[in-house]
Amino acid sequence: MNLSLLTHKDTLKNISKAASRIIHRSMKDDQKLISFQSVKGSLKAVAKNTCCFAEIYEDLPENSEGKGSFSISLEELKTLAKQNQDIFYFESDEEDINIYMPSDNIMMQRSLKRITPEDIPNIPAKLDWQSLDDNYFPELLLQAGEFAEEYSDITINKNTICFDGKNNKIVATDGKMMYIADMEISFTKKKTAVPLTKFLKTRELVTQAPVEAAYHKNKTEERVYLRFNNIIYSTEVLGSYPDYPKVIPNGDGLAWDIIEDAQMMLMQSIEDLPVNDKNYPIKLSFSKGKVKVEGKDNAFFVMKDKNISFSISLKVNSRIFSNIISMSFDTIRFFDEATPIVFDDEQTGRKALLMPLRG
Structure with a gap:
């Protein structure tokens, strides 16, 4: 044989x-x-x-x-x-x-x-590939994936990842929350948004080095190509992308410099509260030196932290808020019930935004 x-x-x-x-x-x-x-x-x-x-x-x-x-x-x-x-x-x-x-x-x-x-789809023979940081970019991609569910309709600008070649940023959003991180981008010179898919949220696939990116446009379509070792992933580019910098609140707001121990304690308190489902709203009430976390049936947890020097109360989605806390941002900035909460990591340039819940 x-x-x-x-x-x-x-x-x-x-x-x-x-x-x-x-x-x-x-x-x-x-x-x-x-x-x-x-x-x-x-x-x-x-x-x-x-x-x-x-x-x-x-x-x-x-x-x-x-x-x-x-x-x-x-x-x-x-x-x-x-x-x-x-x-x-x-x-x-x-x-x-x-x-x-x-x-x-x-x-x-x-x-x-x-x-x-x-x-069988063909990949253009001549693509201008940009080498990306083999360690940094996949982690950014996976972190961004925490902030948006898989797309359901690629005609709308939700559930997307945007490669902003003008401002050297990577941005992910699902319309309710947003993730922003610094990244040098040369393969596109504009805001180039693509749908967030299960593929881009799969660690075993996107952490294969080396990592490269390319952009291609012809008369019929516009595409982004990402190469992970021996895998090339390609997706259509969506239409115009919102002016996301305008969504970021100006000023320092009410800043909470949250240390790692406080992050862990806050996540644990949220997890221990009785809720109807993982998206159940919780109320955060801050006053000098402490925060009260309230869940279902008047259950609550009080955590002390000397870094809290302000007073404000607002509601958030428990799952999303806890997920963001787990990503180790240095500072959380609160403004009011109608303004996004800003999570900052000054050392890496990462930023996350989450809208408080009304009512």
């Missing part, structure tokens, strides 16, 4: 994980496909939806045979990945490409449907 390697088991796992973050449950079965393009010495696999795609590529031994283009369903791909085996070809015909995987001395045979190369 003349065997030729299709892909290694580790690459197969990456393909499965990336595809699971790209392909939505709501998609039709005939859309839940991963496309493979095999040429001599290399392989690329692509998963796509209506606005974005991920391409995983692998260099193979020079003697590996190229078998053309073919597809496999997401469920079948997951089944293959669970076997933790390299995949090999063993024969082909006009309609299908046959593969096998040795598992517990049992040959597992599968057939992959041939497709045309036109069914």
